[in-house]
Amino acid sequence: MERGKLLDNSNKIKLHADDIDLTFGGVRALMGVSLEIREGEILALIGPNGAGKTCMINCIDGFYRPQKGRIYFEDKEITHLAPHKIAEMGISRTFQNLALYTGMSTLENLMAARHAKLKYGTLKGAIYFGWAHNEEIEHRKRVEDIIDLLDLEPMRKKPVGALPYGQRKKVELGRALALEPRLLLLDEPMAGMNVEEKEDMARYILDVHDMQGTTILLVEHDMGLVMDIAERIVALDFGQKIAEGSPAEIKEDEKVLAAYLGKPKEG
Amino acid sequence: MGLPCGTFNAEYREDMAILRTRTHWGLAIAAIVLLFTLPSYLSNTWLIVANFIGIWIVAALGLSLLTGYCGQISLGQAGFMAAGAFSCAALVNYGGLSYWPALIVAAFFTGGIGLIFGIPSLRVKGFYLAIITLAAHFIILFVILHIPALQGTMGLNIAPPHIGSVTFDSHHNFFYLIMGVVIIMTIITKNIVRTKPGRAFIAIRDNDLAAEMMGVDVFRYKLIAFFICAVYAGLAGGLMLGYITHAHIDEYPFMDSVWCLGFLIVGGLGSVAGTIMGVVFLRVFSQLTYMYLAPLATLLMPAGMGTAGFGIGPFTYGLIIILFLIFEPRGLYHRWEIFKSWYRLWPFAY
Ligand SMILES: Nc1ncnc2c1ncn2[C@@H]1O[C@H](COP(=O)(O)OP(=O)(O)OP(=O)(O)O)[C@@H](O)[C@H]1O
Ligand SMILES: [Mg+2]
Numbered sequence: 001m002e003r004g005k006l007l008d009n010s011n012k013i014k015l016h017a018d019d020i021d022l023t024f025g026g027v028r029a030l031m032g033v034s035l036e037i038r039e040g041e042i043l044a045l046i047g048p049n050g051a052g053k054t055c056m057i058n059c060i061d062g063f064y065r066p067q068k069g070r071i072y073f074e075d076k077e078i079t080h081l082a083p084h085k086i087a088e089m090g091i092s093r094t095f096q097n098l099a100l101y102t103g104m105s106t107l108e109n110l111m112a113a114r115h116a117k118l119k120y121g122t123l124k125g126a127i128y129f130g131w132a133h134n135e136e137i138e139h140r141k142r143v144e145d146i147i148d149l150l151d152l153e154p155m156r157k158k159p160v161g162a163l164p165y166g167q168r169k170k171v172e173l174g175r176a177l178a179l180e181p182r183l184l185l186l187d188e189p190m191a192g193m194n195v196e197e198k199e200d201m202a203r204y205i206l207d208v209h210d211m212q213g214t215t216i217l218l219v220e221h222d223m224g225l226v227m228d229i230a231e232r233i234v235a236l237d238f239g240q241k242i243a244e245g246s247p248a249e250i251k252e253d254e255k256v257l258a259a260y261l262g263k264p265k266e267g
Numbered sequence: 268m269g270l271p272c273g274t275f276n277a278e279y280r281e282d283m284a285i286l287r288t289r290t291h292w293g294l295a296i297a298a299i300v301l302l303f304t305l306p307s308y309l310s311n312t313w314l315i316v317a318n319f320i321g322i323w324i325v326a327a328l329g330l331s332l333l334t335g336y337c338g339q340i341s342l343g344q345a346g347f348m349a350a351g352a353f354s355c356a357a358l359v360n361y362g363g364l365s366y367w368p369a370l371i372v373a374a375f376f377t378g379g380i381g382l383i384f385g386i387p388s389l390r391v392k393g394f395y396l397a398i399i400t401l402a403a404h405f406i407i408l409f410v411i412l413h414i415p416a417l418q419g420t421m422g423l424n425i426a427p428p429h430i431g432s433v434t435f436d437s438h439h440n441f442f443y444l445i446m447g448v449v450i451i452m453t454i455i456t457k458n459i460v461r462t463k464p465g466r467a468f469i470a471i472r473d474n475d476l477a478a479e480m481m482g483v484d485v486f487r488y489k490l491i492a493f494f495i496c497a498v499y500a501g502l503a504g505g506l507m508l509g510y511i512t513h514a515h516i517d518e519y520p521f522m523d524s525v526w527c528l529g530f531l532i533v534g535g536l537g538s539v540a541g542t543i544m545g546v547v548f549l550r551v552f553s554q555l556t557y558m559y560l561a562p563l564a565t566l567l568m569p570a571g572m573g574t575a576g577f578g579i580g581p582f583t584y585g586l587i588i589i590l591f592l593i594f595e596p597r598g599l600y601h602r603w604e605i606f607k608s609w610y611r612l613w614p615f616a617y
Contacts, residue, residue, distance in 0.1 A: 061480055087482035099477035101470050103537065112466040116482035122491055125462035126455045132462050133280075140279045179482060 012039035014074065014183055014215045015060065015091075021068035022055055022239075029055040030066065031239045037183065042209055042216045044230035046223070046250075048259055051236040053219045054096055057185045060217075061093050062086040073183065088116040092181035094172045096188045096219075102161035106152055106171050109160055110143040113178035143178055149211075150174050150204055166197045170204070177208060184208070184216045190225065198222065202229055227251065235259065285457055299450075306442050313554075314438045320550045321445035322506050327530045327542050328456045329499020334528065335536040336460060337492035338472030339388050340397045345523035346404030347497045351377040351504025352514040353411050356423035361416060366428035366509060374501035380407065381497020388489045404524050408516050422515030425508060441510050448506065452499065456539050459495070468492055469537070522581070529588050535598025544599040552587065556580050 015037040022030040030052045037043050045053050058064040060071060062083035071079045078086050092113075101109050118139060124131045147153060150170055155163055160171050169189060176184060189205065190198040202225055208214055220226050226233065227247040235243040235250060237259040243250055250256055286292050306314055330344050355373035358364045364372070384403040388396055411417050427436035428444075435441045459465050467488045470478035479485045508514050526549070534545020557580055564579040595601060 063476070063480060082484070083479045084482050084484045087480060093480060095477065099474050101473035101477070103473050104466070104469055108466060108469075112470045112478075112483075113481050115463060115467055115470075118463045120463065122459070122464040122495075125464050126459050128458035128462060132458075133283075136283060136462065137279050140283070144279075175481065 013037070013072075014039045014041075015217075016072045017056070017060065017069065018071070019069040020056070020059055020066045020071070022052075022059060022064055022066045029239050030059070032069075033236065033239070033241050034069075035234060035241070037215055037217055038232075040213050040215055041231045042205075042218060042229055044218045044220060044226045044233045045236065046220070046226060046233060046256075047236035047242075050238075051259075052239040053236055054187055055239075056236070057093060057187050057217070057219065060086075060185060061091055084116070087179060090180070090182035091185065092176040092179040092183075093185035094169075094176050094187055094189055096191065098165075098168050098172060100160045100168055100172055100175070103159065105157050105159055106163075106174070107143065107147070107156045109171055109175050110146060110178040111139065113175045114139045114143065117180065142180075146174050146177050149177075149207065166193050169193065169197075169201065173201070173204060181214060184214050186216060186218045186220075188219050188221065190220060190222060198225060205229065283461070285461070302446055303443070306439050311438060314442060316550060316554045318438060318441055318445055318510060320546055321442075321449045322503050322510065323527070323530065323546045323550065324449050324543055325452050325506065326500050326503035327527055327534075327546050328452055328539065329496040329503070330527050331531055331536075331539065331542040332456065332459065332468065332499075333492045333496035335531050335538065335542065336465060336472060337468035337489065338475075339385075339489060339492060340393065340528075341400040341403075341493075341496065342397050342521075342524050342528065343384065343400040343403035343407070344496070344500050344527040345519040345521065346407040347377050347381060347500030348504035348507065348523075349411060349514075349516060349519035350380050350407050350497075351501030352508040352518070353417055353423065353504075354501070355505040355508050356425055356514040357417065359425045360423055366425065367430075370428075370502065370505040370509070373505045374498045377501025377504065378494045378498035381493045381500070382490055384497075385490045385493025388493065389486050401521075401524075404521055408519065411516055417514075420516075422513055424513050427512050428509045435509065445506060445510070448502070452502070453539065453543070460539060464488065464491060472537075526584075529584065531598075532588055532596075533591050533598055535600030538598070538600040540603070541598050541600025544603070548599060549584070549587070553580055553584060556583050 013036050015035075017033065017035040020030050020033045020035075021028075033052070033056065035045075035056065045056060047053055055064060059066050060078075062078065062081055062085070066079070069079070070077060073086070073089060073091060076089070078089065078091075081089075101112060104112065118135055120132045120135055147156060150173065152170065152174055155167060155171070160168055163171065169192075173186070173189060176186075186205065190201045193201065205216065205218070206229065209216055218226070218230060230247060233243075233245065233247055233250040234241060235253070235256045237255070242255040242259060243253040245253070281287065286295055305317065309317060326344055326348055330341060333339050333341055351373050354376045355366070355369045358369035358372055359366055362369065384400060387399050391399065412419050417423060427434050429435060433440065435444050460468070467478065467483045470481070470483055471485055471488060471492075475485050504519075507518065511518070530545035530549055531542060532545070533549055534543065535541030560583065561579050591598065
């Protein structure tokens with residue numbers, strides 16, 4: 001199945017990370033990694049445990065500061081911006097280990113992610129009537145659309161701390177979507193799920209991609225799913241990029257096979 | 268999804284209202300009527316208790332936003348109240364302002380002081396922040412004591428505030444003033460917590476890293492929380508000044524900062540209704556101990572111990588907080604929620 005070919009903007013670069021170095025004391029988490037995410041694509045980032053996938057996402061959204069290298073989003077440099085600024089620009093993410101606001105309901109978690117989109121300030125919020133009220137209704141509608149899309153209605157008002165794991169993963173996707181991202185970073189959105197839940201999640205991701213044309217960077221260990229969903233794949237190992245290409249190419253790539261099967265590297 | 272937009276608007280408007288059902292409205296109206304007829308049932312002693320409860324509700328609501336919602340602990344609320352009382356008194360005595368504008372200016376001035384002590388929250392959390400805000404309390408009192416114009420140990424006096432021909436010089440008159448302020452501040456607090464700033468506060472409390480990455484300027488909103496908390500304290504301090512017509516540092520002991528945190532623990536952190544319940548419960552309880560338990564304890568004390576029995580007040584207070592922390596850390600509000608869900612299941616309730 002061919003996806004994302006509706007719009008022929010496959011040559012436009014959404015995000016460009018150039019020669020990223022990231023170290024923690026003696027640990028070299030990323031070594032000269034360059035990465036391009038094209039407008040409208042689903043790019044998968046794969047690699048064995050500890051390869052540096054999460055670190056790459058953390059660099060892009062400003063949580064980690066790379067020691068070397070630059071990152072450009074829609075041709076603007078974001079390397080040294082604060083994370084909330086990067087979020088405002090349209091990059092949103094989910095977390096490998098859940099990071100929801102456990103004291104809030106599903107609805108409130110999603111509304112909280114509208115923060116950067118809401119224009120009124122604290123004073124108007126305190127007065128509420130008029131300005132804040134109208135904006136709240138406007139944004140509530142957007143959030144309800146996401147709740148519909150992800151089938152979250154049954155848990156709309158439930159505190160997320162009480163939801164089962166699979167549902168929480170879904171709420172986190174919803175929260176990321178509520179930011180209306182133009183680039184969505186998904187860090188193992190299907191980890192720890194059963195087969196059925198994984199398929200549902202894959203479906204949601206594809207729906208979001210097809211309906212809103214969101215560019216997606218997907219980190220995932222399940223190779224079957226990655227091969228199905230992704231249009232392109234980048235493979236990391238020990239903080240270095242070892243391969244890049246279509247799913248078919250990656251499947252055949254010797255370095256990737258070696259990294260996953262633990263075969264000694266040649267040369 | 269086939270419904271016209273208008274229906275959705277109406278639905279959300281209803282869903283987002285504070286008072287959603289007729290029962291809510293009925294209860295709210297009944298409560299307000301009861302509140303405003305209260306002075307005719309209460310003895311003078313209890314009227315004074317009620318007035319102090321009102322003042323403390325204002326201070327506790329501010330602390331609730333900072334600690335209960337935003338998760339930033341503060342042990343300086345009484346210090347900020349002192350700042351509010353003294354700046355208000357100074358503005359009246361030296362600035363030539365009348366009480367009301369002085370009260371507003373003093374509240375925002377105190378907010379500014381809160382902002383300064385909020386800056387360390389960028390780097391420190393929990394225990395260390397507790398120590399910094401504890402220091403804030405003592406620094407504020409130290410500064411007040413050493414500004415000659417503030418009369419050091421003597422304190423400052425003002426005339427009772429008035430609006431037109433109504434002077435708020437009796438417990439009875441002041442009751443209406445304070446309850447009016449309490450109602451306004453409760454509504455403002457409710458509005459803050461159900462809109463953008465409130466969600467940002469809770470996001471910071473529950474997961475500050477995620478909040479930052481989901482677009483919340485965490486430092487900015489922590490500062491906003493410190494500012495608002497101190498504005499409420501300044502307002503409460505100014506009201507205290509208007510009530511007792513006197514600003515003196517002995518009125519703002521460190522124990523009161525601790526009390527304020529106790530109100531939140533007993534009432535339930537992160538709930539506006541709980542905060543009010545906590546203040547009412549603890550203040551009424553402490554008055555009852557003072558009236559009945561303390562004399563009894565004094566009586567039972569060995570001869571020569573004098574009024575040592577009055578130490579029973581802080582003792583029971585500490586005991587209550589410990590009991591709540593162990594048995595109901597979510598506070599009275601949680602009990603109330605349990606009661607409400609039980610009530611909803613009751614047949615004929617709706
Ligand atoms: N905050 C940190 N401090 C020190 N070392 C870190 C930190 N974060 C990551 N690392 C190290 O960087 C390397 C890459 O970690 P990363 O989390 O990016 O791996 P990953 O590819 O996401 O692996 P996984 O599939 O297990 O999630 C690991 O060796 C890890 O121990
Ligand atoms: Mg990872």
